[in-house]
Amino acid sequence: MKTIVMIVVCMLVMSAACDIERPNWGETALNQKLICRANMRTIASEELIYFAQHGRRYAESMADLGLADMKCPAHGSYVITVENNSTFFTVACPGDHGSIANGITSWINVDE
Numbered sequence: 515m516k517t518i519v520m521i522v523v524c525m526l527v528m529s530a531a532c533d534i535e536r537p538n539w540g541e542t543a544l545n546q547k548l549i550c551r552a553n554m555r556t557i558a559s560e561e562l563i564y565f566a567q568h569g570r571r572y573a574e575s576m577a578d579l580g581l582a583d584m585k586c587p588a589h590g591s592y593v594i595t596v597e598n599n600s601t602f603f604t605v606a607c608p609g610d611h612g613s614i615a616n617g618i619t620s621w622i623n624v625d626e
């Protein structure tokens with residue numbers, strides 16, 4: 515019983531420490547860009563899964579990917595473009611956060 519109490523106390527202390535050390539994910543411009551780029555990586559990953567499951571063609575809309583609600587926190591809806599007989603996709607932020615073309619990011623360092 516004493517061991518269980520100690521474990522619970524340790525968990526409480528650790529969770530309090532995590533609260534203190536958690537990064538600030540407020541709505542700063544840099545955080546919005548990082549969230550946007552993480553979203554675009556998610557969209558690109560979902561495109562690859564869609565491609566594999568739908569006859570080797572990319573989805574042409576966020577709704578097709580099941581991501582209709584995912585938006586850039588600063589600039590709104592993403593733009594998906596599918597070309598070359600549905601074998602090349604680009605997902606782009608409507609603002610200035612960049613794009614991913616067939617899995618290749620337009621940025622080198624994620625926070626540049």
Ligand SMILES: [Zn+2]
Pocket residue numbers: 546547550551586587588589607608609610611
């Ligand atoms: Zn964006």
